[in-house]
Amino acid sequence: MEIVLDCACGGKLAVHEGQAGLRLPCPQCREEVRVPSLGDLRKRNGVVPTTNPVFEIAARLRSGELPLRECAGCAAPAQWEVPLVAECERASVESNEVHWIWLLFAPRLFFWMPGWGVRATTREYGRDTVVKTPITLCDSCCHQRPSEPGEWGATLSRACFTGGLFACLFWLPAGAGLIGVAFLLATWQHRRMRAFRRRLSKWFGTVPAYTELRKEYPRLVLHLGADPRPLAQSVLSPSLRLG
Ligand SMILES: [Zn+2]
Ligand SMILES: [Zn+2]
Secondary structure: OOEEEEOOOOOEEEEOHHHOOOEEEOOOOOOEEEOOOHHHHHHHOOOOOOOOHHHHHHHHHHHOOOOOOEOOOOOOEOOEEEEEEEEEEOOEEEEOOOOOHHHHHOOOHHHHOOOEOEOOOEEEEOOOEEEEEEEEEOHHHHHOOOOOOOOHHHHHHHHHHHHHHHHHOOOHHHHHHHHHHHHHHHHHHHHHHHHHHHHHHHHHOOOHHHHHHHHHOOOOEEEEOOOOEEOOHHHHOHHHHOO
16 A cells, blocks of 8 residues: 655655655655654554454553553552453363263163273363453452352252262152252352352453453453452552653
């Protein structure tokens, strides 16, 4: 794309991206005109540079623009920072392992299953993208912050399900009852997790840089760190952030 540069004499000089950084003679006065850098030329052309929001957040954390000095919950001045981990992408793992539970129903599957008994292979695709960033909170929001629900609801549910399947082999009502309990436990765990994630998402949404991250990775999962730290003085004092 051609860009027209102005010379001090009023002459016009048409350049293209390949000439970025060069000094070219003005067609009118023959004086040298400096062609701007490639980035500046593109900016003049209205080309917005695209950067991955992950790098953008890292740059903002380095420059001190992040974390914000306002509370993510209520916009009051913040006193605490809590580590927040955004899991953007996980490497996907493919495995040919067969869960042992199937042996319970079809012991003979063991002999039929092609490849069963062959060593399990696990392949990994892609890579993990995890962004660690503190979120800032005021005193009262920090005290009321949700804690990540433990996994024990899910563990108990799995145990009940397995126990239920086992019990079915001996006494059907007991087995069905246990499977029912497993289902209730799983629902309860799911609800707790959802409430927790919804609250975190609300906080996350108050920081514009993070909204970009969510656009790039719609399935991102948030985790909140356990211990809050008093907000660093360098972050609180604007004078220290200059330069
Ligand atoms: Zn000129
Ligand atoms: Zn607050």
